Amino acid sequence: MLVRHTATLAALLLLGAAPLAQAADKPTDPQIAHIAYTAGVLDVEAAKQALETSKNKEVLDFANDMVRDHEAVNVQALDLVKKLKVTPEDNATSKALTKAAAEERAKLATLKGAAFDKAYVDNEVAYHKQVNGALETLLIPSASNAELKSLLETGLKIFQGHEQHAEHVAGMLK
Amino acid sequence: MRPGASNRRLWFAALALAIAATPAAAETIQVTIDKLVFSPATVEAKVGDTIEWVNKDVFAHTATVKGGWEVMIPPKKSASLTLKVAGAVDYFCRFHPNMKGRLVVAP
Numbered sequence: 513m514l515v516r517h518t519a520t521l522a523a524l525l526l527l528g529a530a531p532l533a534q535a536a537d538k539p540t541d542p543q544i545a546h547i548a549y550t551a552g553v554l555d556v557e558a559a560k561q562a563l564e565t566s567k568n569k570e571v572l573d574f575a576n577d578m579v580r581d582h583e584a585v586n587v588q589a590l591d592l593v594k595k596l597k598v599t600p601e602d603n604a605t606s607k608a609l610t611k612a613a614a615e616e617r618a619k620l621a622t623l624k625g626a627a628f629d630k631a632y633v634d635n636e637v638a639y640h641k642q643v644n645g646a647l648e649t650l651l652i653p654s655a656s657n658a659e660l661k662s663l664l665e666t667g668l669k670i671f672q673g674h675e676q677h678a679e680h681v682a683g684m685l686k
Numbered sequence: 687m688r689p690g691a692s693n694r695r696l697w698f699a700a701l702a703l704a705i706a707a708t709p710a711a712a713e714t715i716q717v718t719i720d721k722l723v724f725s726p727a728t729v730e731a732k733v734g735d736t737i738e739w740v741n742k743d744v745f746a747h748t749a750t751v752k753g754g755w756e757v758m759i760p761p762k763k764s765a766s767l768t769l770k771v772a773g774a775v776d777y778f779c780r781f782h783p784n785m786k787g788r789l790v791v792a793p
């Protein structure tokens with residue numbers, strides 16, 4: 513179990529540099545809520561960068577879909593934490609995701625046109641893959657509250673859908 | 687026997703025949719979308735029937751046939767399509783291509 517968690521986190525943290533030992537502990541519900549919420553917010557921010565930069569209709573449509581879905585998931589997440597009286601708690605995984613996203617944003621900011629589109633969409637594929645891995649192997653199995661687990665499971669299906677959608681858009685950009 | 691009784695029986699017989707001969711009336715078949723799942727995943731219908739997708743999610747979905755039709759299904763809303771062509775078609779959600787369904791349409 514621990515080995516798998518460590519492997520997942522190693523994958524999750526590939527783009528970041530958070531202290532692995534600290535993050536490898538099984539996350540608590542407040543931490544899981546924070547990670548899931550952060551993952552959504554970061555993807556919305558990436559989408560907004562794409563909406564400001566891209567001129568490609570497929571890319572703009574995809575970015576709008578990301579904003580719409582992740583905002584909808586996060587509204588549900590906020591409602592749930594309020595209902596459960598859970599305060600989302602910042603943690604090493606959330607920090608690693610945020611740091612990696614900031615670096616990606618800086619990288620994308622240097623690009624435009626087709627180069628930007630390709631880099632954004634490729635990163636969307638990789639990012640959703642990474643979050644799906646974390647949801648499947650770490651966050652969902654670690655969640656103790658049934659409603660939180662159920663919301664994460666819906667979140668996983670959304671993220672899996674986005675991964676396939678992103679792959680489709682990536683294929684069209686070629 | 688009172689006059690008219692046999693007449694009435696004839697009428698019933700004619701009516702029963704007429705019902706049997708009329709093709710089954712077009713139906714509306716519901717497909718529910720809940721947590722990114724179409725259910726039932728496969729629907730058997732016939733030309734003239736209407737499929738009504740009932741979206742219980744807070745997410746927008748589509749029912750899309752590759753190279754064919756597309757129905758937009760907004761969050762917490764329903765959308766319908768009347769079937770005009772016989773045959774089996776697979777559809778998916780364009781926003782979440784992991785959502786899949788199938789319609790088997792008899793003539």
Ligand SMILES: [Cu+2]
Nearest residue numbers: 747779781782
């Ligand atoms: Cu969908």
